[in-house]
Amino acid sequence: MIPDLGVSRVLLLQGPAGPFMKRFAQELRGSGMEVTKVNFHAGDQFFYSGPDALAFYGDQSEWPAFVRELMRARSIDGLVVFGDCRPLHKAAIEEARKLDVRVFALEEGYLRPNWITLEEHGVNGNSRMSRDPDFYRSLELPEVERPQEVGQRWQLMSWFSTLNALAFTLMNQSFSRYEHHRSLNSWYHAFVHVRSVVRKEIFLARESHLVEHFTGELRNRFFLVPLQVHCDFQLLHSPYDDMLDFVREVAATFAREARPDQAIVFKHHPMDRAYREYRTFFEDLARQHGLEGRLYYIHDLHLPTLLDAALGTITINSTVGLQSMEHATPVIALGTAVYDMPGLTFQGTLPEFLSDPGVVDEQLYDALVRYLLNVNQINGSFYKVLPSRDNPTGSRWFPMGPREFERRFGS
Numbered sequence: 001m002i003p004d005l006g007v008s009r010v011l012l013l014q015g016p017a018g019p020f021m022k023r024f025a026q027e028l029r030g031s032g033m034e035v036t037k038v039n040f041h042a043g044d045q046f047f048y049s050g051p052d053a054l055a056f057y058g059d060q061s062e063w064p065a066f067v068r069e070l071m072r073a074r075s076i077d078g079l080v081v082f083g084d085c086r087p088l089h090k091a092a093i094e095e096a097r098k099l100d101v102r103v104f105a106l107e108e109g110y111l112r113p114n115w116i117t118l119e120e121h122g123v124n125g126n127s128r129m130s131r132d133p134d135f136y137r138s139l140e141l142p143e144v145e146r147p148q149e150v151g152q153r154w155q156l157m158s159w160f161s162t163l164n165a166l167a168f169t170l171m172n173q174s175f176s177r178y179e180h181h182r183s184l185n186s187w188y189h190a191f192v193h194v195r196s197v198v199r200k201e202i203f204l205a206r207e208s209h210l211v212e213h214f215t216g217e218l219r220n221r222f223f224l225v226p227l228q229v230h231c232d233f234q235l236l237h238s239p240y241d242d243m244l245d246f247v248r249e250v251a252a253t254f255a256r257e258a259r260p261d262q263a264i265v266f267k268h269h270p271m272d273r274a275y276r277e278y279r280t281f282f283e284d285l286a287r288q289h290g291l292e293g294r295l296y297y298i299h300d301l302h303l304p305t306l307l308d309a310a311l312g313t314i315t316i317n318s319t320v321g322l323q324s325m326e327h328a329t330p331v332i333a334l335g336t337a338v339y340d341m342p343g344l345t346f347q348g349t350l351p352e353f354l355s356d357p358g359v360v361d362e363q364l365y366d367a368l369v370r371y372l373l374n375v376n377q378i379n380g381s382f383y384k385v386l387p388s389r390d391n392p393t394g395s396r397w398f399p400m401g402p403r404e405f406e407r408r409f410g411s
Contacts, residue, residue: 005033007078007102011071012037013089014044015082015106016382018160022048023385024080036074038067040088041178042171043164059177063088068095082106082382084122085233086181093122110319110338111369111377114147119376124317125237125336133343136367144373148386156383158193165189182231196274203273203299211301214265215309222263222296223354224310224329225250226303226320229272238316238335244281246316246334250350255289257351265296267306273299312357314350321345325365330357339368 010033015021025035025048037053039045045055056066070076079096081089084105093103107123109115121128130136169186172178183189214222228234230243240246247266254264266282282297289295303323307313313324317337324331325344332346332353339345343361346353380386 005078005102005104007033009034009074009076010036010078010080011067011074011076011092011101013079013081013092014038014040014086015048016160017043017047017164018156018383019047020382021082025052033078034074036070036076038070041175041180041184042167043184046163046167046171047160055174057174057177060087060091060179064091064095067092068099071096071099071101076101078102078104080104080106083233084126085236106382108319108382109377110322110372112319112323113153114150114379115373115377116380116382117376118378124234124338127338129338131338131341133341133361133364136364136371139367139371141370141374144370147379150381150384150386153381153383160383162186162189162193181233192274199273199277200300207298207301210296210298211305214301214306218263219309220311221261222265222310223254223258223312223314224306224324225264225266225314226318227266227269227272228316228318229269230276234317234335237337240316240335243316244278247278247281248285250314251285251289251291251295253350254295254354255291257354262311262354263294263296264291265298265306265310267301267303268297268299270300312346312353314353322369325360325362328360328362330360332357344368 005028010028012021012025012035015024021037025037028035035052037048037050039048039053039055045053054070056063058066071079076096076099079092079101081092081103082105083089084093084103084107096103103121105117105119105121105123105126107117107119109117117123119127165184165186165188168180168184225247227247228243232243235241235243238246240249251264254262258264266278268276268278279297282295286292286295303320304327307320307324307327307329310324310329312330312332313321314332314334315321315324315337316335317333317340321331321333321337322339325339330346330353331339331344332350333340334350337345343364346358
């Protein structure tokens, strides 16, 4: 059971599709906190109903006044959101800060796949984590126990996403003024999820032979570029309006600056497989820059294997940057990332990185990881309930004792 967060009256907004927020609220109440939940559409309501749930039927222009008055009326002192860049969440965070309400942001883990992030103030580009390497070097923090393995989640994610979309499509009449950041039409979801399964099998059949090429002939002679989801809000923390703007810049720079015996490998984000496919775009890009035979576009090849063989990783602010450092593979981050600091990431220009990517300070990386594990990473999943010592059948979302949680998140 989750203990005191240092607040007594918590407001929950939108969570991941599924029952996570309902279970989270139960644990908050079990530790003595009062909980209020706001639902924005029928999918939210499907997974979270009860006397502590309110419905917001207005549009975005009405939301700031609504949430401000709600926080005042209920004396809210803690706000919890999943995704601090969603428009409704951003507006709520602004109002919360005016009222001195503490803000906690949930997000997929910085250290994936066995962790989720719960960070006060904000995550990723909104994080207040230090970017000073000496701060992490000076810390003396305890070792964290080996995490429980989360395992495969995509089946549950797909199932919850489908139920969420069905509720939105069939039962959303009362929430007609709500606008989501991605299509929630259930028929579209059914189509893209089937398409994703088919695509995965096609891509594996087409690309699996490349693993031997990358780990053999091209080992330490290719740069890996992990793409992010096309609608990733983390693009807001970068100079790029669109993922493909980043791709165009990287490809053009590589064509000008890289050695002729080097290659560049763009890896599609697995969560974007259902929604986007760029094969024709990359074929045209290779022809445009004379990179035929040197530019690769791949999908579901084993990421750790690629990172181990790569000369360097080029990213906007993907958490793949941290995974790359685990393999001692140099990284350049072209957007705002919590791990972007001297010693961990390349601090020069992209042409300079292509010429000499440098090395990763492995001791600094270990210090940063230890900080994350002690401060804002929790072994768990938004979609699966892991067993704990007290509940071996898996009745809690976070297998963490009360003292440990209080140490991290108490006031």
